[in-house]
Amino acid sequence: MNFCDLALSCITELQPYVPGKPIEELQRELGITDIVKLASNENPLGPSETVLSAISNASQDITRYPDGNGFILKSALAEKYHLNTDQITLGNGSNDVLELIARAFVSPDDEVIYSQYAFAVYPLVTQAIGAKAIIAPARDYGHDLQAMSILISSNTKLIFIANPNNPTGSSLAGDELEAFISQVPEDTLVVLDEAYVEYGDEQVNTISWLAKYSNLIITRTFSKAYGLAGLRVGYALSHPDVADLLNRIRQPFNVNSLALVAATTALNDDAYIAQTKQINEAGMAQLTAGFEALGLCYIPSKGNFITVDVQRNGNDVFQALLEQGVIVRPVGNYGLPQHLRVSIGLQKENQRFLDALVNTLGQGNFK
Numbered sequence: 001m002n003f004c005d006l007a008l009s010c011i012t013e014l015q016p017y018v019p020g021k022p023i024e025e026l027q028r029e030l031g032i033t034d035i036v037k038l039a040s041n042e043n044p045l046g047p048s049e050t051v052l053s054a055i056s057n058a059s060q061d062i063t064r065y066p067d068g069n070g071f072i073l074k075s076a077l078a079e080k081y082h083l084n085t086d087q088i089t090l091g092n093g094s095n096d097v098l099e100l101i102a103r104a105f106v107s108p109d110d111e112v113i114y115s116q117y118a119f120a121v122y123p124l125v126t127q128a129i130g131a132k133a134i135i136a137p138a139r140d141y142g143h144d145l146q147a148m149s150i151l152i153s154s155n156t157k158l159i160f161i162a163n164p165n166n167p168t169g170s171s172l173a174g175d176e177l178e179a180f181i182s183q184v185p186e187d188t189l190v191v192l193d194e195a196y197v198e199y200g201d202e203q204v205n206t207i208s209w210l211a212k213y214s215n216l217i218i219t220r221t222f223s224k225a226y227g228l229a230g231l232r233v234g235y236a237l238s239h240p241d242v243a244d245l246l247n248r249i250r251q252p253f254n255v256n257s258l259a260l261v262a263a264t265t266a267l268n269d270d271a272y273i274a275q276t277k278q279i280n281e282a283g284m285a286q287l288t289a290g291f292e293a294l295g296l297c298y299i300p301s302k303g304n305f306i307t308v309d310v311q312r313n314g315n316d317v318f319q320a321l322l323e324q325g326v327i328v329r330p331v332g333n334y335g336l337p338q339h340l341r342v343s344i345g346l347q348k349e350n351q352r353f354l355d356a357l358v359n360t361l362g363q364g365n366f367k
Contacts (some may be wrong), residue, residue, distance in 0.1 A: 094234030142170025169301025
């Protein structure tokens with residue numbers, strides 16, 4: 001039996017999402033133990049002591065199912081953002097809610113617009129439901145909202161916008177972004193993916209826009225600045241009617257008990273977020289100075305990562321760095337074959353990467 005004959009063609013033609021290489025995998029492959037991972041935009045600080053304590057206390061009850069409604073976390077989010085709990089949908093990471101949105105609202109007859117160089121999950125969820133992808137050409141490696149506006153048609157059901165964008169780190173000004181949202185037809189949903197919003201230096205209150213634009217959905221995550229990537233907690237903020245539909249197809253207990261407790265504890269830990277931003281800003285300066293010293297161009301970033309043009313085959317450089325125990329992210333799958341995306345780490349981790357990069361580029365054995 002060829003099981004591909006049983007599956008939908010949109011699924012058999014799909015290329016799975018490839019995550020950053022795990023440390024354990026590199027250890028198995030090369031027998032290396034001293035490894036630096038700067039591939040998945042994780043918070044290098046690790047979780048706070050208050051989060052670890054909360055998880056430890058909550059672990060006594062893991063024989064029980066979690067609160068399927070996530071009442072305590074939803075209440076904390078509602079209080080922080082001045083919303084009602086019926087405007088919130090919780091997910092197993094923000095990827096989960098991105099998929100829920102597509103499944104709830106998009107059919108194979110519809111179109112989904114997203115930008116060139118945008119997050120890989122957008123084309124994945126679009127193809128998985130058999131919808132038509134409309135890719136807007138990028139401007140300076142970021143979203144060109146004018147180009148996206150021109151592409152909107154009567155068949156457009158959903159528009160994905162990542163701000164800041166992954167993998168390029170580019171960011172849109174608040175007034176430009178709101179002007180775009182204001183002219184999108186009300187029967188076309190706009191998903192504003194703000195996975196890296198906490199790293200921004202000029203935070204516009206996009207959540208206040210929900211009161212004005214009922215077709216706006218904002219997605220955020222605890223995986224980046226809050227340091228909870230391993231627990232997988234994300235959420236969507238939207239009109240109550242939109243949230244109601246998303247919650248109808250959301251799997252029961254999609255956020256586990258420890259994740260709910262950790263996210264609730266982390267949400268208002270302002271000192272941790274301040275330290276996270278401070279380390280990120282210092283690390284960003286360290287890496288950009290290193291790139292400039294090497295004569296390498298990079299894309300200015302508002303996230304906790306930076307994408308650099310290594311001026312040769314990026315995958316070859318990636319492999320050479322692996323052999324030195326440094327994991328970064330090649331982005332040829334985004335149409336950037338000479339670029340690498342590098343997460344901001346601690347000072348010594350950043351330096352380890354820069355030293356390995358100097359050694360790699362100095363060898364000169366690249367196409």
